[in-house]
Amino acid sequence: MAHHTAADPFNAVEEGRRHVLWAWLNATGAVHRAVLPHGAPAWLITGYEEARAALADARFAKLGPSSGAFARKLPEDVARGIHSHLLYLNPPDHTRLRRLVTAAFTRRRVERLEPYVRDLTASLLDRLGETAGETGEVDLVTRYAYPLPMAVIGTLLGVPAGRQADFHAWTAPLMSPELVGYEAYVASAVPLLGLLRELIARKRAHPADDLLSALVQARDGGDRLSEDELTSMAYLLVLAGHETTVNLITNTVLALLTHPDRLAALRRDPEPSEAAGRVVEEALRHDGSSQTTMPARTTADVRIGGTTIPAGDLVFVSLLAANRDPARFPEPDRFDPGRADRGHLAFGHGMHHCLGASLARMETRVAVSGLVTRFPGLRLAVPRRTLTRTPSVTMNALDALPVLLRDAR
Template sequence: MPKTDAPALFSEEFTANPYPTYRALRENEPVVCKRYAGERMQVWFVSRYEDVRAAFRDPRFRKSRESVSTGGLAKGRGNPELAAFHRTLIMLDPPEHTTLRRLVAKEFSPRRIRAMADKAAAYADQLVAGFRPAGKAELIGDLAVPLCYHIIGGMLGSRPEEDWPGFDWDRLRVLGNRLTTPDNSATTLDYDAIKFEIKALVEILIDRRRENPGPDVFSALIAATDRGELTPDQLFGLVVTLVLGGMDTTAAFLGNALLALLLSPDQLELLRSRPELMDNAVEELLRFDGAMQTASFRFTSEDVELGGTVIPRGAVVALALAAANRDPGRFPDPDRLDITRDATHHVALGHGIHNCLGAELGRMLTRITLETVLRRLPGLALAALPDTLDWRPGILLRAVRELPVTFTDEESR
């Protein structure tokens, strides 16, 4: 048992602040098997920075479930009608992963992302203008979510307010959240029902975009499918990855970044006075409280020794990004936000062949959001006690549900 007092994994205290628990794991059980909350399976947690980086590079830690030998994720289990959910980009290994990633990556070129920056800044200004006269706002629902859905959605070809009138985007977002937020009372059948509903909604998206193609990512992927370069299951998996992964994860990180600065007013003011630190600040904010607590599960294709412990073949493995990013062996004084720190080697966006495909898009949106908030919302302050904030539970996405703030509307004086 850990010697350091810390909340148990999956507890309410852990949800509110997982870092003491990750510290206890890192110091006392750096590679350890735990029962996954609400699931009849064991998960191996890896929490030290060097071990996490090593696992990212080790091909014996696979993404396909075919290596799993026991538990609810074992090969052959699950509803075959939902098999496409296990063909998403983050659940594939080379060579299939290499081929699909190369196909999608060209749609996320640096040039294309740079061209979106002005549009993102203009939309962020528009959102702020809508709530600024009130002197208060809820920055998740009023800024982070609509900005991500508008800009990322526009790039993908799924901007809700323009491309899909009458489509139930809120329902799709809620369903996606339920997949990444464990419910201890939920059964496999419950999750299958969620997936069937997501499947029906995503198929509507694909059908509508096929009927009305445009200069967007979805149209390009559909065209590739029609040319025989993708299978229908691969197309579905890519759309699910981009819709449910890209927009929700980026919005979650924007909330985390804003909150971290609000809770470190000296760093907020330093960034306001020294805007040249913005790029450095984004990397430090990713290290300090990134959107993903753990990487998506990996599976061992054979016995693997890591950190002096043998992880058996067929095991389910969670690389604890949040723990690795606060490893004092790599980042001195890791629990302190320091926007002057060199944090460029964090693992918040993964590492190796499975690093985040939309990393530069997320960085751009973070810079735009912070620049807009710092410029247009003087006197910004959190309008709730930190320990009253509501966090989404689980070990995957770390996201505060609401971020109420107040500020001074100087223009209205």
């Protein structure tokens, strides 16, 4: 039986409230009928088994490039240049693109980035320490978590130092189209697309040992990425790789600051990198970056969780709910990096499983362990219950994470 729900985790801003609502939904069933914040009817899948099954089932199809932000209003070449990407595509287009792109996104490339991420983190930490006042009160969202992934993506794409400021200014509005509106969106999308085209031309003329060059050169038999697919892929890296990583860094730090025993254990561990890896993995399960995956539409009537979702309906899979399904994870609300059961869905599952998962894990591990090591007195500057979450269907972001870097002298 499908339950029609009025519970609205997407607009639940009070810290912790979102999880209470998802848990309540999960307790009443695995599949729910709901109305989204902007009024559209949709199905929410909350049970772990059902979520995993839906993500592996091609009858839950992504909505196509025309579902991209302002797709019908944008100049056609701009829409094609930014929306021809994996998260809007289905087989066979998705299969073809994913095969080409996977070859460029190697583990080795991520491993080689680690020393750079460490340096970057160290300089961000220096700056945090220098500019904070007596007690070192800072907002970790804007001052630490936000700049790191943006710099990493800029480097992956080979954005020259002199263009980084432009790059940052253009990408911010693109991450919240509904908030900034069409004019601001197009005013960022057009110059960013211009920059991406320029970078791609440069890599084509002078290939370097970087991700963008690898994408330009990617071949599968006679097949290769078209110009629109290349710019869209670069654009997707900006969108998929930024805010998600910001959220994971801050959600992980919050979990540690509210579980001092876990924080102490992390600091004591003789294998800090492994211990931080376990903390990040549990943070992904316990309070992941994404509330839901990108929407899908059923291409046929689908029977799932005892309910039939009719063909043509809009469906959201709740990763937050699935990852705290008590049928899959005992005592799901407990933050326990020692947990034996793996298999969280925070990076999605199936054909759209996150391509940047190992990069995101590495960045977060380095960022979190760097922070807690540099500032032994690190603690929340405000009571946890006063923290707030940004209203969103897809993201699970803290508005701010005010901390004290050191004890008052």
